[in-house]
Amino acid sequence: MWRVLGYLALTAASIGVLVPFFWMAASSLKHNNEVFTIPVKWIPSPVVWHNYVEIFVKSDMITWIKNTLFLSVVITFLQVFTGSFAAYGFSKMRFRGRDVLFLAYIGTIAVPWQAYMIPQFIIFSKIHLTNTLWAMVALQAFGAFGVFLMKQFFDSVPHELSEAARVDGLSEYGIYRRIMLPLSVPAIASLSLLTFVNVWNDYLGPLIYLRSHSIWTIQLGLNSFISQYNADYALIMTGSVLSVLPIAIIFAFGQRYFVEGIATTGIKG
């Protein structure tokens, strides 16, 4: 009895979660006038693959994807590298002011970005860094999140390990490079995936900083495409599918690391 109810609930919840995605994918393969029909047509017939060609003709999809890919890769690399480096300092070394400094890092995680986006923008304007892709890199590469996630992980590595290496004469950089980095591959995977996805999906940051069309990201481009072609429902869904697809693929392969990353950073705040 409970089992049956459980399966019913599971099925209902799955449908609730997945139907919007299914409808999106189905509509992306329809003729425009078949997107809204009564009753709903769940399976496209005929299947209009041509939408996936047309979107590239009608929009700057390739430029947007290129820009977004550039940002995601560069920011992820910097976030992981500087974040894990700093996390080693916070986790495995002792120095004056360490705890206060780390508190400043943690503290800013609780502050919504919207609260300080204006002073940030003023600073970027003063140094003439707005309207460049590098503004986005600077904005997101040095976040507290990476430091926090990596420190959580390093804290779980026994201190005896680094002490022993110190006694053996390994420098701190050596310990980081030869012991901590190899051990932290799962944590690095989590951080990389979460950062990559965040940058890929970011809308507000690019909206504020990227004015020239040539440096638009996929989210900005897609949203402008939606307002420009607001009656081309099928094409809008095609664009949406394309914007989600890379994330879906990454997610399919790295699902475990997403879950681990969320569980380690979420729960110990």
Added chain:
Amino acid sequence: MSTMTTEGPTRSRRTLKLRNTLTSWSFILPNFLGFGAITLLPVILLFYISFTKWNVFGKATWIGTANFTRLLHDASFHKALINTLYYSALHIPLTLVISLSMALLLNTKMRGVTFFRTAAFFPFITSIVAISAVWNMLYSPDYGVINQVLRSVGIDNPPGWTNSSTWAMPALIIVSVWRDAGYYMLLFLAGLQTVPRDLYEAARTDGANAWQRFVNVTLPCLRPTTFFITVILTIGSLKIFDLVLVMTNGGPGQATTVLSQFIYKKGFLENDYGYASSAAVVLFLISIGITVVQFVVNKKRDES
């Protein structure tokens, strides 16, 4: 560092200590330079700007608390604040109940649990722009899937959703709960792993039924998790923005304008940096206030 402090004369000990400090800082610095300039400095600067009149081209003029007095009398600020609270008041409990229910369901040994865990988390990593595009079409009053379903079950006058000032906010809340529930479900699942198995066994031998086990074992053991989730959920709700901006742009009228959007509009569309910053200070204080309350309550509970 105990090995270092016990050996050698004072001078070399001091050199060692200095070298240790320098090495430590060399680890922190690459990140801290960016973090300090791009996060810490703006947070501090925010308070100064909130007491000034400042636009893009002009200079900052100190005007004391004038911005805050203006906020007190600004009807559109009140509306944004009320909308934010309205959103939070529904989004927080709904997300809590649904994500906890899903976590409990997934904590059982049913087939398909792994598949569902993956599926439920997927909306959370999908971009707001794509989500808004799909849901806006699903919500379409005449031909949308949702209203078609509602009509087919006998509701003749289904809501106009994002076109209606009454239903726009509930429509947004439904999407955001749909999006967030999988994420919080993961946090609850992690919390459920920490509930000791033998407590359930003990409750079972005492003859407790499923509901009693839930109330007397699961909920108390889960309290730290629930509390923590409530806090991040609250901060998340207070800063809701992207979804509103893309889905309804605050409309119709001001029906879905939220606090963050008010800040965005004053700052980036009207270039009224000082005034926007004072509204941002309000958002900052509410968020930090909630975090501090969490710390205090947490500490009290630890002591008792």
